Amino acid sequence: MEPDFSHPSGDPSFEFAFNSSNFSDRVLRIEIVPGPPEIRSDAVGGGGTSSFSWAGHRKRRREEIKKETEFKVYNSGHILDCNQPDIEDGVADENQDGEAVAMIEESPSGDEPSQCSDSSGSMDCSPVPVKSVYISSAILAAKSPFFYKLFSNGMQESDQRHATLRINASEEAPLMELLSFMYSGKLSNTSPSFLLDVLSAADKYEVVSCMKHCCQLLRSLPMTKDSALLYLELSASISMASAVQTLTDAAKDFLANNFRDLTKPQDGIMDLPLVGIEAILSSDNLQVASEDVVYDFALKWARRHYPNPEERKEILGSRLCQLIRFPFMTCRKLRKVLINTDLDHEVASKSVLEALFFKAEPPHRQKTLAAARDESSNNNSNSNRSYVERAYKYRPVKVVEFESPHPQCIVFLDLKREECAGLHPSGRVYSQAFHLAGQGFFLSAHCNMDQQGSWHCFGLFLGMQEKGSVSFTVDYEFAARARPSGELVSKYKGSYTFTGGKAVGYRNLFGIPWTSFMATDSPYFINGVLHLRAELTIKQPQQLQTC
Structure with missing residues (x-):
């Protein structure tokens, strides 16, 4: 059978060369250290276990891991640790944070490595299972910066034939699938938990390509x-995180669409964790009467999940207020x-001050500020969309209010063309109360x-909120801005x-x-x-009669 040299993505496929001595220049020795069983979640498949057990199990200090990949080298029976401080005996044999530990061997020793633990003064040594895989350093280096650094770190031992990785037992199957993917560009097991x-x-x-796949x-x-x-x-x-951005964006859209109407009671919305609430409040398409509703909802949720006042103040100030x-x-x-x-108080004052300054700007300036903030949000995931309606x-x-010589207010209402188009043939839209x-x-x-x-035609009405038996006379005037002057022209009074x-x-x-x-x-x-x-x-x- 002729080998298949391509895969669906269009890139060349080297599936025929995986774990083949004829097409490999190195041997990857995988030391499998026994460890606790991997905590998996069936949440992806709709099961009933906690959706956070998997993610929580893998949380680690990644900023430390990514500073520089560690390469440990066996040389004349000793472990040489490059660019790292001295390590006490026994610590080097462990992979405490779940990080990748890579080693290059000068030559096979012929003896199986062992794992020893000293407990209560006695030494208990048991052999560590080892799996050997034929690999092509060029293929792995092309797909993975980790392996590129491993095979080109400038040390003499990098030219030797054997490299060693030490992993936990739960990582064996995913690692083998990953190595196969780097050759073939496809996965044989696509169950949700395994993915x-x-x-x-x-x-x-x-391996960014595998993450995206x-x-x-x-x-x-x-x-x-x-x-x-x-x-x-x-x-x-x-x-x-950028490699999984499309997946997290899809998750945000799913939650925002399923909990978009904050005006109606919805089962489970108050039980959502912080990441879920952030996804909902960051949506532009929330169905709410006004932003006041969003603010009240955020307060209600925070009071329920953070009964401690200081913790609540921290979460509101650092996370939720950015989304209001x-x-x-x-x-x-x-x-x-x-x-x-x-x-x-500082967060509240700053938020209110910025809001009032924005309200005081003319409409064209508000539009410019919103566009600038929107562009900043697209370029920086930490930016918010506070000026986007x-x-x-x-x-x-x-609203501009006056107290003398008579109680008076001037109210400005802007409607987008698409909003007006949505009114046809018999729709209506209401302003916030003033x-x-x-x-x-x-x-x-x-x-x-x-x-x-x-x-059909466009109509504008002034209504009074019903509030008991109130009766008084109001002088009113309606105006609209029109070209070419761009001035507000009085229509009716x-x-x-x-x-x-x-x-x-x-x-x-x-x-x-209307047309x-x-x-x-x-x-x-x-x-x-x-x-x-x-x-x-x-x-x-x-x-005026007060109620």
């Missing part, structure tokens, strides 16, 4: 809540942020039929006496059909945004 073991081995020996296979499996949480733990349990988009919270809620004892049920507004003289109001944009029922729950407005604010309003050359969409303004004034404050 995770191979992924760990590929990370240890720096494992991630691709895992992504093709049906994802569950437990498996998604397990994948999010990978970044903490391996060193090359304070610039889109209402001013009333921002005032509560400043006095919340769950938050570090979510798909809120109630659209954020900017307050005038203690009473709550809101704006609502509608797609209506005109009074004659001839065409009038006076209206509100009672609880009533609203006033205009079915066709611009006096044109003309939404046309590509429409003068009302400046840079794809419709800018609206409502000005309210109470000239008879004595009519």
Whole structure:
């Protein structure tokens, strides 16, 4: 049978040369040290065991492991430890952190190595199982920086034929599968738990191509809540987190999509660990009334999982506050942020101050700041998206309030073109609530039929939140920004006496059909945004009745 020299990725395949003396220049001796059985999780396959046992078992100080690969050399019966401090007797024979220990032998000794332990003054020695594999140093070095360093570290012994790795018993099968992959580019066992073991081995020996292949296979499996949480733990349990970025991104999307509506009670959402909550709160597509809801949810979750006030303050300040988009919270809620004892005062003050400065910026400047922060987030995984607006049920507004000579407020509402397009044929969108003289109001944009029922058109209404028996008169004015001047042009003004729950407005604010309003050359969409303004004034404050 002719050998197959290619594999699905298009790269040449050397499967025929794996463990073949005819195509190998070295022998890899694998010393298998007995150890505790590997802790695996069935979470990937939908089993009931904990999804964090696997990831937690592999957590180690990777920053130390990756500083420089250790190469230990047998020379004249002694172990030469290069670029490392002296090691006490017995320590060199152990692989405490699960790191890869590589050794080059000058020549085979003929004697099997042994593992000895001294307990209560007696010496107990037992032979260590050894597996020998024929390898090509060129193939392994091309696929793995670890093996490249091993075979080119400048020592005389690097030219010798035998190299030795010492591993735990639980690592044998994943390592053999990894070595085979470096030749063939494929895996023979694709069970979920085994793929995770191979992924760990590929990370240890720096075989990025295998890590990406494992991630691709895992992504093709049906994802569950437990498996998604397990994948999010990978970044903490391996060193090359970028190699599994596609898998962790898929896990984040899964959790964000399954728990996107924070306005409804959802089974299990309050039981999610921190990594799950971070995945949800980082989503742009949360279905929430406003950012106030996100803030309240984060507080509720933190109080449940971190009853200790200091721990709660630390988690909120260092992890969750970065995911709350304070610039889109209402001013009333921002005032509560400043006095919340769950938050570090410095963190709360900084967040509120940045939010208020953002709110004070004109719309074009806000858009520039959001774009700059978004670009920074794409280039730096540690950056947040605090200036990026979510798909809120109630659209954020900017409010300027005056107390004299009459209670007055000016409200600015921006709607994107795609948001307006989504209103057709009978939709509506509401603004966040704003307050005038203690009473709550809101704006609502509608797609209506005109009074004659001839065409669809854009309407804007002012509503009062129903709050008992309140009745008072408000002067109002609606305006919109239009080209070419770019100024806010008054459309309608009038006076209206509100009672609880009533609203006033205009079915066709611009006096044109919907198709003309939404046309590509429409003068009302400046840079794809419709800018609206409502000005309210109470000239008879004595009519205001508090509830």
